[in-house]
Amino acid sequence: MATRTATKPSARERLLEAANELFYSEGVQTVGIDRIIEHAGVAKASLYNTFGNKESLVCAYLESRKTRIQDRILRTLTRFRTPRERLLGVFDAQGELFTAPQYNGCAFVRATAEAPDDSSISRAADDYRAWVRGLFTELATEAGYADPEGLARQLHLLYDGAALSARMDRDPSASTTARAAAAALLDAAPLAEPATTSPGS
Amino acid sequence: MATRTATKPSARERLLEAANELFYSEGVQTVGIDRIIEHAGVAKASLYNTFGNKESLVCAYLESRKTRIQDRILRTLTRFRTPRERLLGVFDAQGELFTAPQYNGCAFVRATAEAPDDSSISRAADDYRAWVRGLFTELATEAGYADPEGLARQLHLLYDGAALSARMDRDPSASTTARAAAAALLDAAPLAEPATTSPGS
DNA sequence: AAAAGATTAGACAGATCTGTCTGATCCGGT
DNA sequence: ACCGGATCAGACAGATCTGTCTAATCTTTT
Numbered sequence: 001m002a003t004r005t006a007t008k009p010s011a012r013e014r015l016l017e018a019a020n021e022l023f024y025s026e027g028v029q030t031v032g033i034d035r036i037i038e039h040a041g042v043a044k045a046s047l048y049n050t051f052g053n054k055e056s057l058v059c060a061y062l063e064s065r066k067t068r069i070q071d072r073i074l075r076t077l078t079r080f081r082t083p084r085e086r087l088l089g090v091f092d093a094q095g096e097l098f099t100a101p102q103y104n105g106c107a108f109v110r111a112t113a114e115a116p117d118d119s120s121i122s123r124a125a126d127d128y129r130a131w132v133r134g135l136f137t138e139l140a141t142e143a144g145y146a147d148p149e150g151l152a153r154q155l156h157l158l159y160d161g162a163a164l165s166a167r168m169d170r171d172p173s174a175s176t177t178a179r180a181a182a183a184a185l186l187d188a189a190p191l192a193e194p195a196t197t198s199p200g201s
Numbered sequence: 202m203a204t205r206t207a208t209k210p211s212a213r214e215r216l217l218e219a220a221n222e223l224f225y226s227e228g229v230q231t232v233g234i235d236r237i238i239e240h241a242g243v244a245k246a247s248l249y250n251t252f253g254n255k256e257s258l259v260c261a262y263l264e265s266r267k268t269r270i271q272d273r274i275l276r277t278l279t280r281f282r283t284p285r286e287r288l289l290g291v292f293d294a295q296g297e298l299f300t301a302p303q304y305n306g307c308a309f310v311r312a313t314a315e316a317p318d319d320s321s322i323s324r325a326a327d328d329y330r331a332w333v334r335g336l337f338t339e340l341a342t343e344a345g346y347a348d349p350e351g352l353a354r355q356l357h358l359l360y361d362g363a364a365l366s367a368r369m370d371r372d373p374s375a376s377t378t379a380r381a382a383a384a385a386l387l388d389a390a391p392l393a394e395p396a397t398t399s400p401g402s
Numbered sequence: 403a404a405a406a407g408a409t410t411a412g413a414c415a416g417a418t419c420t421g422t423c424t425g426a427t428c429c430g431g432t
Numbered sequence: 433a434c435c436g437g438a439t440c441a442g443a444c445a446g447a448t449c450t451g452t453c454t455a456a457t458c459t460t461t462t
């Protein structure tokens with residue numbers, strides 16, 4: 001509750017930091033508890049007192065990653081004015097992630113690949129994906145497109161594909177490709193009709 | 202008794218079949234050797250005589266999956282005539298995969314998420330991705346687009362995104378969304394200038 | 403029929419992992 | 433100063449995993 005001074009982060013914070021580095025770079029299953037506590041400089045009892053078990057630590061790690069990514073995207077979007085620019089700006093924010101020291105793909109995809117099907121880890125991934133989907137839908141609605149949900153689904157595909165390609169192909173330029181494709185989709189998507197007939201033929 | 206061919210598959214085939222089911226549905230790390238041999242009805246020594254170690258078994262499993270998917274896609278593409286239909290037909294083939302009994306996402310993405318960075322597993326994934334990329338590039342070239350590689354990259358993003366969404370969102374209709382987006386990208390992509398004209402068939 | 407090679411069941415070794423427990427030590431609030 | 437909670441180091445139990453090895457049984461070839 002009391003805010004820590006800058007001298008020494010709490011055991012919880014150090015554990016989350018270590019989890020963030022090790023789980024993300026090497027995978028959830030391959031990194032054992034011992035490596036986490038060694039890297040965090042924390043006793044094993046502190047870990048189990050704080051989180052209870054490994055799965056809860058993984059969920060907390062995913063949660064912290066989610067808020068970090070959300071903040072990063074939203075901050076990047078403040079640079080853009082028009083709804084269209086902001087829709088495409090999501091891919092710019094993604095590109096910044098790709099060029100980070102070493103990007104290893106979507107943490108939620110990786111963690112889900114290692115977790116049983118109906119675990120709390122999958123639920124954390126669902127949360128994150130719902131947020132991304134909601135963001136695209138909201139921006140598409142603001143931009144006045146006729147089918148914001150459908151457009152958001154298409155853009156989400158590009159967003160996922162870019163993250164996957166950036167990792168699997170070790171190609172950070174995937175976000176640029178995705179942005180260009182997204183621009184083409186926006187150009188092709190019909191706007192909501194403020195009034196008269198639809199443009200057929 | 203004297204029948205030696207069709208009645209009983211070899212130990213290798215049964216192991217690959219078991220690996221295909223268990224590794225794909227539950228993950229590579231979480232499924233142990235004991236589960237594999239039990240499910241295959243094979244002795245442990247046979248597994249290690251045949252494959253040497255677990256990683257080789259995983260690679261063989263990925264290899265068999267790759268050829269299976271390639272066959273499926275190519276067979277589906279024979280239904281279509283024009284290059285454009287065949288480009289979009291890749292997403293139809295993908296949709297058939299999604300509606301399979303239980304689809305669990307791209308096996309290569311899952312396996313790579315659990316494997317160390319420079320393993321032979323990653324290399325198997327690279328092979329598969331290179332094939333998909335080459336297929337899109339080839340079809341885009343046949344269709345006469347000005348920038349086949351660039352278009353193939355965009356379509357590959359949709360392909361990856363659809364596979365990822367089908368798994369993460371448990372939404373097999375992702376291939377339909379991807380197909381629609383791909384059609385829009387094809388409409389927007391410029392055609393190559395016809396250097397040598399051989400117009401009609 | 404007999405030899406040679408596969409295949410089987412399962413014990414075993416060695417390593418590793420999660421989670422618990424003990425007791426000592428540090429540190430902030432009253 | 434003191435007390436209670438947080439944290440520490442590390443041993444320990446119990447389970448699990450990969451890979452090896454033995455010895456018996458089945459299959460094929462000579």
